Amino acid sequence: MAHLFFAPSIQRHIVVPECEIAAKSVDEALAAAFAGEPRLRGYILDDQGALRRHLAVFVDGRPVRDRRRLSDEVGETSRIYVVQALSGG
Numbered sequence: 864m865a866h867l868f869f870a871p872s873i874q875r876h877i878v879v880p881e882c883e884i885a886a887k888s889v890d891e892a893l894a895a896a897f898a899g900e901p902r903l904r905g906y907i908l909d910d911q912g913a914l915r916r917h918l919a920v921f922v923d924g925r926p927v928r929d930r931r932r933l934s935d936e937v938g939e940t941s942r943i944y945v946v947q948a949l950s951g952g
Contacts, residue, residue, distance in 0.1 A: 865937045867892050870946040873918075877903050884943075889920055890933035892943055907945065919948040 864883040873879070879900055886892035897904040909915050914930040921927070921944045927935040937943060 864939065865892060865941040865943055867896060867943045868945065869896075870944070872947045873906070873945060877906060879903055884937075886937050888933065888937055889922060889927055889929075889935045889943065892937055893933065893945075917948055918945060920945050 864885050866881065867884045868881045869879045877900060879896060882896070882899075884892045884895045886895060893907060897907075907915065907918060911931075914920060914927070914933060919926060920933070920935075922935055922937060923941050927933065929935050
């Protein structure tokens with residue numbers, strides 16, 4: 864099963880312990896997390912269901928390519944990290 868982590872900066876707002884997730888895509892992994900903590904959905908996704916601009920998701924160290932549908936594949940042993948994105952100059 865894939866392992867899902869939420870950065871401490873996110874957990875400061877909504878506590879979500881790391882967990883094992885049976886999922887084939889980032890969308891499925893996040894849906895499982897939202898089922899356990901529904902308030903998390905509004906913090907992670909915008910009103911269109913896309914990943915919010917201030918967040919980044921990495922699967923096995925690579926940023927997700929599909930920020931709109933979150934269809935990036937997740938393997939049996941993948942590690943998924945949801946973190947605050949950095950911006951500025």
